[in-house]
Amino acid sequence: MRFDLKVALRYLTANRLQSALLIGGVAVAVTVFTFNAALINGLAEFQIDRVVGSSAHVTIEPARIRPALAPAADGTSRLVVSQVALQRREQIKQWRTVEQIIDTIPGVTGVSYNILGTGLLSRGEQTLPITFKGVEPARLGAIAPIDQNIVEGEARLGINDVLIGRKLAEDLGLRIGQPVLITTDQGRTRTLTVRALYATGVDSLDARLAFVNLDSARVMFDLPEGLTEIEIKLADIYAARDVARQLADSTGLEATAWMDKNQRLREALEGQGSSGNIIKMFTLITIVVGVASALLLTTFRRRPEIGIMRSFGISQRFVLSVFMLQGALIGIIGSIVGCFLGWSFSTLLSNIGAASGRRLPVDPALGQYDIALLLAAAASIAAALWPARAASRIDPVEAISQ
Amino acid sequence: MSPVSDLTLLEVRDIRKVFVDEDFQTPVLKGVNFSLQRGEMVAMLGPSGSGKSTLLSILGTLMRPTSGSLRMLGKELTALAERELSDFRNQQIGFIFQYHHLLPDFTALENVMFPHAGRLWRETRAGRERAAMLLERVGLSERMNYRATRLSGGQKQRVAIARALMNQPALVLADEPTGNLDRENADQAFALMQEIQRETGTTFLLSTHDRELAERCERRIVIRGGIVVDGAEPTASRTESSNGLRMIDGEVTAVIDHTHLSSTSNDRRRA
Numbered sequence: 137m138r139f140d141l142k143v144a145l146r147y148l149t150a151n152r153l154q155s156a157l158l159i160g161g162v163a164v165a166v167t168v169f170t171f172n173a174a175l176i177n178g179l180a181e182f183q184i185d186r187v188v189g190s191s192a193h194v195t196i197e198p199a200r201i202r203p204a205l206a207p208a209a210d211g212t213s214r215l216v217v218s219q220v221a222l223q224r225r226e227q228i229k230q231w232r233t234v235e236q237i238i239d240t241i242p243g244v245t246g247v248s249y250n251i252l253g254t255g256l257l258s259r260g261e262q263t264l265p266i267t268f269k270g271v272e273p274a275r276l277g278a279i280a281p282i283d284q285n286i287v288e289g290e291a292r293l294g295i296n297d298v299l300i301g302r303k304l305a306e307d308l309g310l311r312i313g314q315p316v317l318i319t320t321d322q323g324r325t326r327t328l329t330v331r332a333l334y335a336t337g338v339d340s341l342d343a344r345l346a347f348v349n350l351d352s353a354r355v356m357f358d359l360p361e362g363l364t365e366i367e368i369k370l371a372d373i374y375a376a377r378d379v380a381r382q383l384a385d386s387t388g389l390e391a392t393a394w395m396d397k398n399q400r401l402r403e404a405l406e407g408q409g410s411s412g413n414i415i416k417m418f419t420l421i422t423i424v425v426g427v428a429s430a431l432l433l434t435t436f437r438r439r440p441e442i443g444i445m446r447s448f449g450i451s452q453r454f455v456l457s458v459f460m461l462q463g464a465l466i467g468i469i470g471s472i473v474g475c476f477l478g479w480s481f482s483t484l485l486s487n488i489g490a491a492s493g494r495r496l497p498v499d500p501a502l503g504q505y506d507i508a509l510l511l512a513a514a515a516s517i518a519a520a521l522w523p524a525r526a527a528s529r530i531d532p533v534e535a536i537s538q
Numbered sequence: 539m540s541p542v543s544d545l546t547l548l549e550v551r552d553i554r555k556v557f558v559d560e561d562f563q564t565p566v567l568k569g570v571n572f573s574l575q576r577g578e579m580v581a582m583l584g585p586s587g588s589g590k591s592t593l594l595s596i597l598g599t600l601m602r603p604t605s606g607s608l609r610m611l612g613k614e615l616t617a618l619a620e621r622e623l624s625d626f627r628n629q630q631i632g633f634i635f636q637y638h639h640l641l642p643d644f645t646a647l648e649n650v651m652f653p654h655a656g657r658l659w660r661e662t663r664a665g666r667e668r669a670a671m672l673l674e675r676v677g678l679s680e681r682m683n684y685r686a687t688r689l690s691g692g693q694k695q696r697v698a699i700a701r702a703l704m705n706q707p708a709l710v711l712a713d714e715p716t717g718n719l720d721r722e723n724a725d726q727a728f729a730l731m732q733e734i735q736r737e738t739g740t741t742f743l744l745s746t747h748d749r750e751l752a753e754r755c756e757r758r759i760v761i762r763g764g765i766v767v768d769g770a771e772p773t774a775s776r777t778e779s780s781n782g783l784r785m786i787d788g789e790v791t792a793v794i795d796h797t798h799l800s801s802t803s804n805d806r807r808r809a
Contacts, residue, residue: 137661150643444639445641447598448701450657451621536635537591
């Protein structure tokens, strides 16, 4: 064993209570750090899961029609006001080509080719404005797991069928098998039969949306060939931006990743993330202050001994190393204990949540233990630097005569 | 080279030390001159405040003089940098203090080994064996693995003597080494140092208030008011002297010292 390490260990074991308190302090800070990470990241995953689980990761929409402009002369600029074309419907006409492109992208787990439109859904005197989503029957669950969330009826989407959320059914007093009258914004009317009710837990799906067969949507919204959107699900949700960019470049259509569609979610996650970072920063500051002050005290108490060592020619570097090693040992042992405690605590809470049926959004796997270990050890070593330098610079004559 | 200069270990020339505290200057050493020969056991006497401790700190390279020259083993120590001084101190100078100053969290053996292991940054078998041998020499082989705090005052001082000898220094500086011991322990410790000095040829410089012990040394340097007033050069006991007994004593010692020194320096070269 290196002799400086032996001396550092001897000093730590010589004052067990102080060392235990120090290691305990670092451990508590690391526990807070890792539990905080498990909570914030778990919460973020939970929120993302709720949003992303029932919506597309990348959405392809028709390109905005922009008026063609002649280039301006050099050095001049001009302002142009243009009106959105009202006569032409925005649609994806060449979607078969897009389909081929999507087939070449790795990591795509689901695709849905949709026609979205608005209309009124009436039963008797009651009428509600809602969004209709025309999908291929086979791809009903490709984006939101509608087929797995049927609470009544069967997940079949025939040409005359409509699937609605349970909330919407309650609002209109609808039941399975009942006919409803639909009037689209294109002025067409059609009578469909309620085939199934679903409940996803997402309000926008359960109360304001109805699924119809893609072929009936073509008629209802007067789109014999085109689509209004293509939705894609990915295995890696964080690849969405790259995939969106790739698709936009290769198709000329608008492709948007989920994080850009859900600005509020993004802001919420960023807010949570930065408040979590502030907590983490404070835990690190606690470590630095705690370790530095305790080691400084040790340095002061051991002044005569350090003076003696220096008197028989022990180098300043050796003394420095002894104190740095003490900081490092405290940091490493403390953060290992802290990681274990943080993991245990978040596992416990997550299990309690699972047992009581209300799952707490704590994910023990997301505790950032490696980062905690690294930062806590680095903080302890940094904290030891000042006391160690002070120790190495002790004047032996002064210290011995103390 | 003349035999006299060959025997010279330390030469102190016009050493001055002035402590400066804000605007107040306190001259403590006012031009100290003396020399030590290899294998001598010399007492340094003087009243409190005469500058003995300051001089010992300077001779031990723990403190730099304000001016003057300090030559040891042919090296001008005042010209060395901090790191070189630390190395030199480690290998050529041993310290024994009034209050033993053992490291309380280490065993007797570890305390003795410390100067060696600290230099190499690791413990070696050779170091351990030498430390054990030294502890045996000072009569503490049974207390080797006792923590320093569990030893009596006399035992601690003997461990301190062993520690001072660990790296086979040429010079051992002892600052009131028996000042904190009772008569019996003081006599024992002194006798031990004297025996070791004779066996190994290590030069000892002891600062002491104890006249009786000082009388048992070969020479007495008396320092008063920051200068050496008596015993600066080893003329009386080492060369011609009116005291026949002492002269024989001194010559015999010198012969033993010389052969021993040459054999140890051969050992070192071989190592």
